[in-house]
Amino acid sequence: MSQTNSKRQSQILIITGMHRxxxxxxxSLLHTSGLDVGDYLMSGQFDNIKGHFEDLDFVKFHEEVLASKGISTQGWTTESKIDVPEQFLEQAQSIIEKKQHKFLWGWKDPxxxxxxxxxxxxxxxxKFLFIYRSPWEVIDSLYRRGDGAFLKNPNLAIDLWCSYNEIILDFCNQNPESCLLxxxxxxxxNDQSFLEEIQQKFGIPLQPNQLSKIYNPSLFNNSKLGKHRPTIIQTHFPKAIEIYQKLNQNCTNILSNYKSDCNGRNSPFSNYQSWVLQDWLNLRQKERELKQIETELEQTQTELEKSQSQIYHYQVQLKEAQTTIIAMETSKFWKLRKLWFKCKNLLKSQLYVHYLNQLKLVIFLSLKYGIPDTIQRLRQDYKIPLSDDINYQKWLALHYPKKSDLMAMAEKLNSxxxxxxxxxxxxxxxxPEAFLKESIETVLTQVYPHWELCIADDASTQRHIRDLLNHxxxxxxxxxxxxxxxxxHISKTSNSALELATGEYIALLDHDDLLxxxxxxxVVKFLNQTPEADMIYSDEDKINEEGKLxxxxxxxxxxxxxFLSRMYTNHLGIYRHQLIQEIGGFREGYEGSQDYDLVLRLTEKTDQIFHLPKILYHWRIHPNSTAENLSSKNYATEAAKKALEDALKRREEKGKIVPVEGGHHIxxxxxxxxxxxxIIIPTKNLGNVLNTCxxxxxxxxxxxxxxxxVIDNGSTEQQTKNIFESWxxxxxxxxxxxxxxxxxxxSKLNNYGVEQTTGKYLLFLNNDTEVIDNDWLExxxxxxxxxxxxxxxAxxxxxxxxxxHAGVVGGVGGVAGHSHKYYHGESHGYFNQLKTNNxxxxxxxxxxxxxxxxxxxxGGFEPELAVAFNDVDLCFKMLNQGYKNICVSHVRLYHYESKSRGYDDTPEKQARFSQEVKYMKSKWKEFIEHDPCYNPNLTREREDFTIEI
Known part of the structure; x- marks a missing residue:
């Protein structure tokens, strides 16, 4: 191996040291002072929000070498020497060749x-610049990261600090002229003194800069560690102190206060290393938990104050309504008429507007249903339900029907x-008696009166069932x-209930759930707008044992x-009675997923299926319910698999049903x-990236x-051309x-690629991707x-x-955004969407x-969309033609994202992007404002499926 030759002698400064x-x-200081540390740097994360300033090419190289040795890619190892296998030499050479045209460059990676x-x-x-920090500060910082390696072995932190810094000291002693500690x-x-030292020792020209412009002291606060941390290290880990002293001795610019930090204390205990660091780690964990709890407590207190104010407001309204009811019970109907005319004179006062509306409704309901039924309706206590989920509680306060809303609905019935x-x-x-009673009561209190409740008891052994139902x-x-x-069992019992039904539509209600x-x-309002509907389903939530949503x-x-991956329509489901009869109702042998089997068969008879994006159903959670834990009824999962197998046979599609986590299937x-x-891959230069793909x-x-x-978009690098020829x-x-x-x-590159190929299937693939699963194409x-x-x-x-990427959602971020972005790859996602096909x-x-x-x-890709949204436009065109687009969760690839093209960081690129946004919003307003595969109650600001408040 030898240094890459170049016409211009580069100056190289390598920055490293123990993590944290x-x-x-x-x-960051050297970068702003003229040192080029790379074009593609690791961005800020929770443990380093200002950015790591690590060149991803070198990071990837180090990680791959470590992985090939079976070592943690983070570098959590105490091995003093790691040999680089021969197969990685070409990769290293390639990285250097990309940098050699630069006059002053380097990289940083611990x-x-x-x-x-x-x-x-x-x-x-x-030249090598080594940065070091006291062992107690590094250990504390590692513990605050919460890395699993240190949770399992607290002593690993001090072992790593010692190993890394011993390697640094040995290297400095062997190469004093090329090293600075x-x-x-x-x-x-002393930022200016630091820059001067580098210039003097290495002759590297740096521009003066001030660290204060880029440095936030709160992000690097050491004073909070107190005096006890150095004492712990000195007492129980003397080797670390010896290394720290050697570092200080080798660092000519050190402003050491080590002795005062340690405070000259000694301890008679010398064999408690493990529990000392474990206590330290536990303390840091408790500090993180306490901070989170304090934040949540503050938010809860704010919400509590708002809720208390709201409850007081509702109590006042309830008192007024109760007063009205008492007056009705002790007077004749015509007195209400007199009261109506008296209240008309109070219209000028806004204070009585809501009171007047209540009286109008009382008269309307009395004429329609009679006074006794009206009194029963008005006695119902329509409170906004509570939820421990703060965001959902806010949503409920905005969207759950209030008494005034229900009164307005009752008035509109005749329309x-x-x-x-x-x-x-x-x-x-x-x-359970309370559950059954509550369930029936939610039917009795429906605003819409034209219903029938068809109940079939499956030979219950508890006496209260018969008494309650007869009542x-x-x-x-x-x-x-x-x-x-x-x-x-439930299928036969449901069919018995169906035999009682005479309505035009069937609704399913479990015996312990609520409407x-x-x-x-x-539902009926929607049917008036969409009379062709054969099936309607709504959104839903769960109600826990405390009665909270x-x-x-x-x-x-x-x-x-x-739907073929999971029964997501579920509750509330409304089905045209005639279709239920045609398919023969519920089938025995599918208990636990009998409704899934029913809907699979029904949707083969009609495509008039509609969604009502409102919470209309509360699914009760208790220890034996599928709402609490799908796996508590394994037979439900097996029945769903059987229903899917039958569906494939009926549809004459051959396939295998594969169970996935969460009790669902693909x-x-x-x-x-x-x-x-x-497979069509556009590319330009960056041969190593393409080669990986x-x-x-x-x-x-x-x-x-x-x-x-491969469609070469004018590569100029010889290495890339060599890779073309090699493959x-x-x-x-x-x-x-x-x-x-x-x-x-x-768009033009891919359209050209399509013209040059003959495959029945087209696969458009970025050059910065890497296949993970062998059967991805199948x-x-x-x-x-x-x-x-x-x-x-994929x-x-x-x-x-x-x-x-796990699918694209219209409207998120303005035009479209990737769903579940930054979720962990092993998470289930929003209601198991990352484990199922969608x-x-x-x-x-x-x-x-x-x-x-x-x-x-x-019509292929739209050439007017040169960079952004061309794929979204293509998919929207397919959607508009009646095709369905799908993201297959079990096909996984790495995507290193935008390495070839770069980022929209110039006025020209930003202007182009603005035009592409304008094009999309003009052409696809419908899909951007209402993505049919996304719920309007979810946020359009982020990709995380949080509730829109």
């Missing part, structure tokens, strides 16, 4: 400490021309009850492929014909019939490249072959295994497959 020693701070001899041999003229505390307080009878089906078996049946003629002579008071009114589920509109369809897949394709892909076409020789039957040297236009073809499918997307991960309005063209015929039918 202040290397980022020192590098892991470099583990590779000092390698880089010195590779770059013999390089500096204490971070000195840099903070509803279509008022069908809705038959509510309720199977009952040994329901309600006698109270209201709309309640019908049948007592089954023998237990037959909102406006549920049926909202939680886990609101704001659902998408009808997404058939999402369908792995059988590939009918393994037709040619044309190509290597992963050719080494991992098990699908037998594919080709790779052409290695894969002559599968790889080729074409050159299209035009100003970057993603899994995408499985979906793309289906006639109903337009675009197929789950894309950042390098740190957080989500980069329809989305769009998927990213960083990895997008479709059939050639679909691509051509919609």
């Amino acid at each position: 020693s202040g290397t980022s701070l020192a590098t 892991r470099t400490t583990l590779f000092l001899n390698f880089w010195q041999t590779f770059l013999p003229n390089a 500096s204490d971070i505390d000195h840099i903070i307080h 509803l021309k279509y008022q069908p009878v809705i038959s509510i089906i309720m199977p009952v078996f040994n329901t 309600y049946q006698a109270q209201d003629a709309r309640i019908k009850v049948i007592f089954r002579p023998e237990n037959g 909102t008071p406006d549920a049926l009114y909202q 939680q886990d609101p589920y704001f659902k998408p509109d009808w997404c058939p492929d999402s 369908i792995r369809y059988e590939v009918k014909d393994p037709d040619l897949v044309s 190509l290597k992963s394709i050719f080494e991992k892909t098990t699908y037998p019939h594919y080709e790779v076409l 052409k020789m290695r894969e002559p039957n599968r790889f080729r490249y074409e050159t299209l040297d035009i100003p970057f236009n993603f 899994a995408m073809v499985e979906q793309a072959q289906r006639p109903s499918i337009g675009a197929v997307g 789950l894309l991960l950042h390098q740190d295994n957080t989500i980069q 329809n989305y309005s769009a998927v990213t063209a960083a990895c997008l497959m479709c059939r050639r015929e679909v691509f051509q039918k919609v």
